[in-house]
Amino acid sequence: MSQSSPQPNFDIPLGGRYEIISQLGAGGFGQTFLVQDLHLPGHPRCVVKKLLPQKNDTENLEMARRLFDTEAKVLYKLGSHDQIPRLLAHFEQHQEFYLAQEFVEGAPLSKELLEGQPWQQEQVLTLLQDILQILAFVHQQQVIHRDIKPANLIRRRKDDRIVLIDFGAVKQVSTQCVNSDTELTDMTISIGTQGFIPNEQLAGKPRYSSDVYAVGIIGIWALTGIHPKHLKDDPRTGEINWRDRATFASRELIDVLEQMVRYDFRDRYPTAIEALGALRSLPSDMIKSLPPPSPMPQPVLEVIHAERPYLPSTPDLIEVEPELEPTSLWLHNDSTTHTLTIAHATDSIAPTQPMMNGNGSAVQTVAAKVPQKRRFPIWRGLAVLAMGTGAAAAAIFALEPAGLRRAKEQPLNPVQTMASSLIGLFPEQEAIELMRNGNQLREAGQYQDALTAYDKALELRSDLAEAYWGRCSILNALEQPNEALVACNDALAIDPQYAEAIVGKGKALEQQRRYIEALRLYEYATAVNPQLADAWIAQGMALQTLERSAEALTALERGIGLNRESAEAWSARASALWNLRRYNEAIASLDKALQLDPNEPNARALRQKAREDLGR
Template sequence: MNPLFEEDNSTRIVGKRYKLVNQLGVGGFGQSFLAQDLHLPGCPRCVVKRLLAKTHDPKHLKTARRLFDTEARVLYQLGKHDQIPTLYAHFEENQEFYLVQEFIEGEPLTWQIVKGKPWAEERVIALIYDILEIMAFVHQQNVIHRDIKPANLIRRQKDNRLVLIDFGAVKQVSLQMADPDSEIADSTIAVGTHGYISNEQLAGKPRFCSDVYAIGMVGIQALTGVLPKQLDEDAATGELDWRVHAPNVSPEFAEVLDHMVYYDFRDRFPTAVEALEALQNLPPRLLALVEASKAADADSAEQAKSMVLETDSTQREMGTTNLTGDMVATYPQAETLMYGEEISSVHAVDQKQGGQKSGWSMLKGQGFKWLEKFPGRGVALVSGLAIAGVAVLLNKPNLVQNPVQKPSEAPKVPSRSSLKGSVTPKPSVSPSTLPLSPEQKTATLLKEAERLRQQKQYQQALNHYKQVIQLQPNNAQAYWGQCESLNGLKQPDAAVVACNDALDLNPDYAEALWSKGKALRQQEQILEALRLFEEATVLKPDFAAAWLDWGSALQEVGRSVEAIDALDQAIALNRNSAEAWSIRGAALWNLGRFDQAISSLDKALQIQPNATNARALRQQAREELGY
């Protein structure tokens, strides 16, 4: 483990003011820490990054210092943008280089862009638009990011806006510091992430359009639910054959994406500015949906509603709209509409041609349908859903009459005058009495199965998973839940079968690989288990449990050095794992590093005082050192 972040790290202070609180990440380019600025009132949080250096030769340090200062000036300039973290300080200490940046509280897009769960087209357009707006500023500063990917895009908690982090230019400095004897010029160093890195950048010759390529790949991943590295190429053209995974994408947006990810950089948009202009020239019907999608990500329903709704006191009670032209009413959360049910788009109405068209809307799971003609009026869009003007319901279930109707029986749209003084009708059917749809029943059963499994009620959980599979035979999560429950019941043979079923449906299911590895380990097939644990961490690098089991299995076969590396990853992701600290202590003991072993075991006992194995091993280590 790096000496900068040993167990006494809570007292570690760098730059004479930044107290390191917790390790956020570690990689080939260095480490990042959550820290507190002790010189400011309230000791606000920040991020401290320590860049990797493998040499302390004065000549090489001089070169590294020059590169570091140059890139720090670039980051200071970029930090003037609200959606790029501010660089607070950069300094050198004990021949190590540090950056101090603004801490962004939020979720990385890796938590939101999930494999197998494609986004709606309008949401993807809004996402790419937001990223390109940031990158247009970056490119205008003559800077190439070099490492755009979901993990480097944070959805900021306070305002739901995207923030771009982790510029590859600093990684370039780290590479120079790590390999100071290299004669390769700065511009030829390849920085990036497989799947998002373009051909010319892989060859060490990044351009502005290399960032455009990466943004396009993020968009395709969100649109298709497929990881970039799993996309095939067209045998005839050599271009990515991504459209097969998004058959309903509009041809206009698909064309923009194609121009962002062409193999030859000369065919792409040269910078983010040109790509942004192409998005702005999409058909109005798409842009209207994008605006609705943006509003759907707003902080509150009132904030989104106030954008376009024009209501009087009666309309606010009834949730009606009186729109003209291309005006759009938007709401950020589907659950504000009807009984918390999810809402999906059925048909978006284009009112431009004479205003005589009609639109459908559907509240999924409850069977509510509305159809109405709007002579000369616009359409309300709710999270991309086309709704007749008065069908917008603000948590007012008692406003709904005849919840399940045929289109011909749809209610008439009342006029503004007829609403005044009217009495609110009561529903003829209570929402709680409506039958659950198969999808709702499956989701409810799966949620209960997960709860039972987490509470170690494995047999009951198995019964629920079985019901899910009867309703939905292709539910990989249910098969994995069966596997994990059977592991808990010490039935590894059956667990392997269940995990294989999950992997047949989803070969890259990291959790299923991990659970199968645990079953094989119970069967004493340790080498095969090791392979599966490692594969799970490759597919899901933030999978702390897989790192832990991989480290534990490595230690079991005597590969203590590798075990420590894996356990360090597990601890970086979950510092409160007594098991990880304890096994790490055992690995250090095997290597004769007794002082460090005692330190790790002390940490394990601090978290779990009743860890008898850790206590016994610590006592042996203390005796070995003559304590």
């Protein structure tokens, strides 16, 4: 199929940057390596995937290069979701194409789905919600995954959440070629795995609902313990016969899964957004144990000009993978083999039908940067980012890796971080990376450097609510409430329901002794995001300042229930208990506060008072 790939020299870093530790996998689309990034402090690990064009003549290489750049942009956008590996870099070396992505430790879902071992209904519901929340974000970006299967769903070790990997679109880079006789493009469009792809995808016309079908098949497998290859179709209708195998499942869940896997794509939920909405609309006694829905990440905004590649009407190769462990990136696996079939292909990465909103009407795509809401529930009908395919200038994305989450464990060098890691970025991407650097520096207490990073990010993109909030947080810490108010108001002008910015504004008002106004903001923040511990803690502390100790205690205990590591919260709780004459509980709370932070000033003062007044 594709040209043979020589083994790389493990002694020479890929792209002059990524030192190979080991090979994770190899297959028809390329090879995958575990590497360490020599350009970043601590040499964090990541994964590099090498993609090989089918032919290496000039025409095919140029087409592969354009396609590679476009798909890299798509992966960069998708990586803003916490459950999709972040794209760190993409580059070309010796006419071979490389993607560097976040390294995710975990095991594929295929290790959990075992023949003859059905899951409990509650487990199935949790799994479906986790997958559909990720996929709803993907569909918002007008991207079809095209290879949803258990091997491409990784159970992340650190938190047991599902991570979606191995987007099928990137495999086009390895399989497209130009027909030397007709000078037309032969492009592999239908990519997937037998048992998980519906008929329209086999015909080379994938749709959003093709991904929904695959998720439904996984749900049926989990619910029944029966591998998809053992499920039979009704010869009259083409529908899958499985209801009688789901002995212990509720009728309502069965109905949702049946609509997800309908033979005709027009009878399925059109996107993951509607499928997730149906799941969340199940009877309350069924979904009460589900974890709260994850907030939608702020999308990466970037204009990509809609410039579709030529797609022929002649038959194209369709790559159908048998069920295998991941071709990528995270776990060791054996070499893969592929089966070729023939069909007509007319679609590229974006589907031909318009994206539908929650009301079933078409959403017009946009082709310009616009401020986006930061958070909102994903099943309520959402705005869509434009994501046309197109050719982009080749560039090396020297993006900071997912080691951002591990930043506290590594020494920070602001000059190195902000100078060396941003070379070659587009302005929109550079703004995002500067903001992330600012977040790192703020968390490390390097406030002036953080403010510089935020200011530079906002010069490039003025719609970054998180950067304004970062400024607000720092200015509050520096006891500059007037400037903090301006920054938080800027954040709220972009996203009026940005709970962290609402709390930040409240803290600035408190410094101005405007306690009642601050309290109202904290109450609003807890209504917007009931899971934000800082909002409850700030509300409790404001109430305690106003000597409303009983109410303060209630709010503080909500906050401590969400974050037990806040010495400030334990100290304020102790003050409230002391005022309520619950001295034993107050002393225990003080001891906890001082255990977390021996220098917490209010806790130290009250603890001394307890010794003087109570003798203990």
